[in-house]
Amino acid sequence: MAFVLGLTGNIACGKSTVGQVLAERYGADYVDADRLVHALYAAGTDETCAIASRFGAQLLQDDGTIDRRRLGDIVMSDKAALKELETILDPGVRKAIEDRLANSTAFVVMLDAIRLIEGGLYKRCNAVWVVVCERDAQMSRLQSTRNFTTEQASARIEAQRPIQEKLAHATAVIHNDGTLDALESEVEAAWKRTVAPHLVQSRPP
Numbered sequence: 001m002a003f004v005l006g007l008t009g010n011i012a013c014g015k016s017t018v019g020q021v022l023a024e025r026y027g028a029d030y031v032d033a034d035r036l037v038h039a040l041y042a043a044g045t046d047e048t049c050a051i052a053s054r055f056g057a058q059l060l061q062d063d064g065t066i067d068r069r070r071l072g073d074i075v076m077s078d079k080a081a082l083k084e085l086e087t088i089l090d091p092g093v094r095k096a097i098e099d100r101l102a103n104s105t106a107f108v109v110m111l112d113a114i115r116l117i118e119g120g121l122y123k124r125c126n127a128v129w130v131v132v133c134e135r136d137a138q139m140s141r142l143q144s145t146r147n148f149t150t151e152q153a154s155a156r157i158e159a160q161r162p163i164q165e166k167l168a169h170a171t172a173v174i175h176n177d178g179t180l181d182a183l184e185s186e187v188e189a190a191w192k193r194t195v196a197p198h199l200v201q202s203r204p205p
Contacts (some may be wrong), residue, residue, distance in 0.1 A: 002109045008116035009131030011159040012141040014176035029106035033113035036096040041066035074157040137172040
């Protein structure tokens with residue numbers, strides 16, 4: 001059975017960068033919950049129909065998919081609406097994750113999920129890494145990589161649960177405020193401390 005490494009952190013803290021390092025350097029099977037969510041926004045899915053019904057048909061683009069940015073603008077400023085969206089998406093995301101975990105042949109499966117703790121998925125993990133950074137870095141990344149306005153970026157950061165709730169479950173904390181080399185060093189240290197010993201024990205002689 002694979003070692004499941006949970007990877008989480010708040011928006012724009014750099015989880016995907018950590019995930020890429022783990023996949024490239026250590027051969028971990030990268031399960032990205034965010035990409036699985038995006039698949040649910042495709043044309044004709046039950047989730048797309050439910051979202052259009054609840055939040056308005058104006059969210060449907062010409063190809064029938066959900067306009068994720070417009071949806072984000074709606075739910076990130078309304079906690080009740082965000083909760084309703086999570087209720088629509090969670091069953092499909094969880095099923096997709098469980099399918100990936102069940103079918104992976106890798107020694108380590110890395111589960112990257114921003115709601116790893118809130119959704120209870122951390123219970124499926126052998127270790128949990130939390131990626132953190134300063135708010136200024138989050139704002140800069142959201143504005144430069146996603147072309148968000150200051151207001152849009154701030155709203156998405158404020159909509160996140162407090163990072164302390166994630167840190168309470170952390171096996172390792174990865175700081176991502178510096179260079180890529182510094183980040184890779186932190187990843188290497190955390191891997192040696194929290195993952196490598198289990199792989200030595202579990203692999204056949």
